[in-house]
Amino acid sequence: MIHTDWAIEICGLHTRFGQHVVHEDIDLAVLRGEVLALVGGSGSGKTTLLRQMLGLEAPAQGSVRVLGASRYDCSHEAQKQLRVRLGVLFQRGALFSALNVYDNIALPLRELRNLRESLIRDLVMLKLDMVGVEAQHAYKMPAELSGGMIKRVALARALALDPELLFLDEPTAGLDPALSESFVDLIQTLRKELTLTIVMVTHDLDTLVAISDRVAVLAERRIIALGSIPAVIAVEHPFIESFFLGARGRNALRMFQKN
Amino acid sequence: MSFNPSTRTDDTWYRLVVQGECTCVQLAGSYTLMTLDRSLPGLARELTRLAAQSGVHWDLTGIQQMDYAGAAMLWQAWGGQRPAYLSLRPEQEKMFMRLEKAAPLPASPHSSAFLPITMLGRRLFLFLSHVAGIIALSGQVALDMLYLIAHPGKIPMREISANLFRTGAQALGITAIVGFLIGIVLSYLSSEQLHMFGADIFIVNILGMSIIRELGPMLAAILVAGRSGSSMTAQLGVMRVTEELDALTVMGIPYSLRLILPKIIGLGIALPLIVVWTSAIALLGGIMAADLQIGLSFHYALTRLPDAVPVVNLWLALGKGLVCGMTIALIACHFGLRIKPNTESLGEGTTNSVVVSITAVIIIDAIFAVVFSNVGLRIAG
Numbered sequence: 001m002i003h004t005d006w007a008i009e010i011c012g013l014h015t016r017f018g019q020h021v022v023h024e025d026i027d028l029a030v031l032r033g034e035v036l037a038l039v040g041g042s043g044s045g046k047t048t049l050l051r052q053m054l055g056l057e058a059p060a061q062g063s064v065r066v067l068g069a070s071r072y073d074c075s076h077e078a079q080k081q082l083r084v085r086l087g088v089l090f091q092r093g094a095l096f097s098a099l100n101v102y103d104n105i106a107l108p109l110r111e112l113r114n115l116r117e118s119l120i121r122d123l124v125m126l127k128l129d130m131v132g133v134e135a136q137h138a139y140k141m142p143a144e145l146s147g148g149m150i151k152r153v154a155l156a157r158a159l160a161l162d163p164e165l166l167f168l169d170e171p172t173a174g175l176d177p178a179l180s181e182s183f184v185d186l187i188q189t190l191r192k193e194l195t196l197t198i199v200m201v202t203h204d205l206d207t208l209v210a211i212s213d214r215v216a217v218l219a220e221r222r223i224i225a226l227g228s229i230p231a232v233i234a235v236e237h238p239f240i241e242s243f244f245l246g247a248r249g250r251n252a253l254r255m256f257q258k259n
Numbered sequence: 260m261s262f263n264p265s266t267r268t269d270d271t272w273y274r275l276v277v278q279g280e281c282t283c284v285q286l287a288g289s290y291t292l293m294t295l296d297r298s299l300p301g302l303a304r305e306l307t308r309l310a311a312q313s314g315v316h317w318d319l320t321g322i323q324q325m326d327y328a329g330a331a332m333l334w335q336a337w338g339g340q341r342p343a344y345l346s347l348r349p350e351q352e353k354m355f356m357r358l359e360k361a362a363p364l365p366a367s368p369h370s371s372a373f374l375p376i377t378m379l380g381r382r383l384f385l386f387l388s389h390v391a392g393i394i395a396l397s398g399q400v401a402l403d404m405l406y407l408i409a410h411p412g413k414i415p416m417r418e419i420s421a422n423l424f425r426t427g428a429q430a431l432g433i434t435a436i437v438g439f440l441i442g443i444v445l446s447y448l449s450s451e452q453l454h455m456f457g458a459d460i461f462i463v464n465i466l467g468m469s470i471i472r473e474l475g476p477m478l479a480a481i482l483v484a485g486r487s488g489s490s491m492t493a494q495l496g497v498m499r500v501t502e503e504l505d506a507l508t509v510m511g512i513p514y515s516l517r518l519i520l521p522k523i524i525g526l527g528i529a530l531p532l533i534v535v536w537t538s539a540i541a542l543l544g545g546i547m548a549a550d551l552q553i554g555l556s557f558h559y560a561l562t563r564l565p566d567a568v569p570v571v572n573l574w575l576a577l578g579k580g581l582v583c584g585m586t587i588a589l590i591a592c593h594f595g596l597r598i599k600p601n602t603e604s605l606g607e608g609t610t611n612s613v614v615v616s617i618t619a620v621i622i623i624d625a626i627f628a629v630v631f632s633n634v635g636l637r638i639a640g
Contacts, residue, residue, distance in 0.1 A: 135363065139367065
């Protein structure tokens with residue numbers, strides 16, 4: 001075990017696509033056990049930053065350390081170890097369309113190659129129960145599922161290996177208000193039950209206010225504000241004003257103050 | 260607490276403590292997927308063996324960290340129930356409550372003794388539904404054609420010309436290469452044989468007849484079926500999956516008129532032209548090879564060709580091209596419209612489309628051969 005308070009450490013990160021500079025000298029650290037929300041306008045590079053944390057893209061410059069291991073210059077074996085310790089909920093679920101719900105969740109467990117099928121079965125059914133999907137849906141194909149169900153199954157798959165670190169890319173996008181509320185409740189329950197560090201990209205203020213401990217605001221190629229919601233709102237910047245202090249933002253914040 | 264050194268101990272995972280009559284299993288360490296890793300199967304076996312004994316006291320309070328994989332492993336070792344004597348910490352209690360609550364996996368809907376028979380039946384119905392689908396689609400296309408004859412202003416000219424370019428002009432390269440090589444091969448093989456009988460000049464008859472009547476149309480049709488048929492299926496399939504077809508319908512643009520008909524007409528025009536092109540290049544290759552092999556002059560071959568091959572064969576080839584082209588496009592569109600929104604279906608649909616259209620091309624060729632067996636086969640004198 002590596003004992004450090006940082007789940008993720010990003011130092012001096014630069015990203016360029018051709019001539020277009022996306023990130024300029026970004027420093028960001030995610031504490032263990034916290035929920036960090038990443039917000040920013042469209043095209044501000046939130047998803048790119050998330051993909052860099054996942055090791056799907058490499059930055060032009062700078063380092064990304066996840067759970068104490070560098071994302072880009074550590075051994076193949078260490079990378080593999082790392083993959084087992086994190087789970088990702090992709091925006092559209094990214095369920096394997098050729099596999100049914102059960103096999104989708106069983107896949108990461110089977111990939112370990114040292115679990116018996118009966119144990120895998122218990123774990124899959126447990127994860128389905130955790131995310132509130134009934135057993136009768138286990139044999140359905142992803143194409144037969146509704147949007148909310150896809151998210152739940154994808155979350156079950158992300159949690160299959162009991163990860164320490166969970167990435168959520170737009171967890172409530174495309175869900176109706178009632179569904180997104182129940183999804184937010186689900187994430188909160190799971191967070192209490194499993195010791196999770198969550199990094200979340202979101203546009204949805206209600207989700208943001210409900211789940212996150214800290215917020216990082218990405219704009220103009222850098223992180224312009226980082227901290228709790230009141231601290232972030234105190235920062236004067238046109239994006240923060242339009243994002244948090246518009247009509248929708250004020251509504252969500254009122255709810256926040258009430259709680 | 261008396262510790263009995265004679266009992267088997269495994270310091271990393273558990274310790275057996277015997278207190279008088281009672282055996283106590285004290286679990287220790289981290290019961291997580293990461294730490295258990297390779298030792299999991301062996302440990303699971305040992306714990307199952309221990310759980311089989313009666314009156315064992317399980318003490319889990321010494322576990323530093325446990326995740327659901329560890330909990331599920333213990334749960335299985337206990338045979339899916341709590342042992343009689345069990346000490347837990349509150350957070351472990353919660354985990355086992357969840358495990359108790361989780362529903363078992365329902366029986367797979369696919370396993371049945373009649374599986375082979377139901378599979379066969381399903382295949383048969385699938386085949387029939389394909390036949391019905393193709394008939395319905397050709398009916399739709401026929402209706403669209405009648406509609407366009409009545410309303411010539413609505414003929415989708417741009418789409419037809421785009422299809423003509425994509426399936427015709429862009430296919431010239433590959434058909435030329437294949438045609439040229441086949442011409443050379445055919446010429447080499449047959450000129451050698453004819454030379455043995457001193458019948459060298461008949462190479463023109465053999466090349467002309469086989470290429471113009473048979474090989475040219477077949478090569479062109481098979482290549483186009485693989486090249487354009489698959490792309491049409493994939494295009495329509497993806498458009499269906501991404502709901503683009505629905506968007507067209509909602510806008511009042513019938514996709515059969517705007518997408519399917521132009522493909523069928525486009526390939527119906529393009530394939531006869533490709534047939535002529537392929538045959539010409541194949542003949543060129545054949546004659547060049549014959550020139551090298553047996554010294555057949557180019558001029559002689561070209562002047563001899565009209566006598567050896569009656570012109571009706573060319574019309575027959577064009578007819579084959581037309582029918583094959585429209586059939587390929589029809590089959591490709593049919594399979595494209597049946598693609599379901601998953602990755603496997605797209606691959607399967609494209610493969611099926613190509614296999615079925617190549618088979619159809621060969622069947623059409625056989626029908627032509629039988630029907631026109633008396634046409635254009637005059638023995639050159």
